[in-house]
Amino acid sequence: MCAVLNISRSTYYYEVKAKVEDESLAQDIIRIFKESRNNYGTRKIKKKLNDEGKVVSRRKIGRIMRENGLVSTYTIAQYKPHKKPSNEDLTANEVKRDFTNREQLEVVVSDLTYVRVAGKWNYVCILIDLFNREIIGYSAGPKKDAILVYQAFSRINAKLNDISIFHTDYAEENTIPKFFQMA
Incomplete structure (x- = not known):
């Protein structure tokens, strides 16, 4: 029949595999992410999954993290003060925390x-x-x-x-x- 219809036999015998594996993989990724206190990104999650014997690409891990709204705390931009050497000259404290009873522009x-x-x-x-x-x-x-x-x-x-x-x-x-x- 495949020869008459001019299709390959593999197409006839092809079955769509259920993506049950993605469900358990998503649970594993969420578990590892939560165990890391929301710190791990795709690289470290991939390493942990490899340690457990599961080979998954970082792209797939990133897609599953996005679908579940998982964002590493290190991904979120944080303020980092710029450290520069300061002027260490001692200056007298003229105000002495007295912020009341002052003249204009005093x-x-x-x-x-x-x-x-x-x-x-x-x-x-x-x-x-x-x-x-x-x-x-x-x-x-x-x-x-x-x-x-x-x-x-x-x-x-x-x-x-x-x-x-x-x-x-x-x-x-x-x-x-x-x-x-x-x-």
């Missing part, structure tokens, strides 16, 4: 922080006048550099010479441009 405090925007880390520099706790300068950008601080200072609607004390919790040597450093 003390300006600053902080640099980071926020996640569209999957990438961006930095925010804020300048606050302790007179009325008003934000008098701010800037945001993808790099923590002198330009970020410069842009925050450029938004101040007052003379920079009127600022008596500029206080920040941590200032790197190259963070504040020389013309903004106050004695």
Whole structure:
């Protein structure tokens, strides 16, 4: 009959094998992932499956992980602070945590922080006048550099010479441009 219909005999005898193996494989992948406290990715799961005598490609493991919503904690981007040598010069603490009863522009405090925007880390520099706790300068950008601080200072609607004390919790040597450093 196969010769009359001009098809190969293997097509006639072909049976679709049930994918029961994928069910048990998915359970094994989920088990290994949970045992690793959601840390293992496809490479380490493949290694564990090989240790158990199961040969599976990383592509298949990745597909099963995606179908089950398994994402390694190491895959998720995490903030890593950039370590640079800091300015170790001792500076007197003029403010001494007394943030009340200040004149306008007597003390300006600053902080640099980071926020996640569209999957990438961006930095925010804020300048606050302790007179009325008003934000008098701010800037945001993808790099923590002198330009970020410069842009925050450029938004101040007052003379920079009127600022008596500029206080920040941590200032790197190259963070504040020389013309903004106050004695």
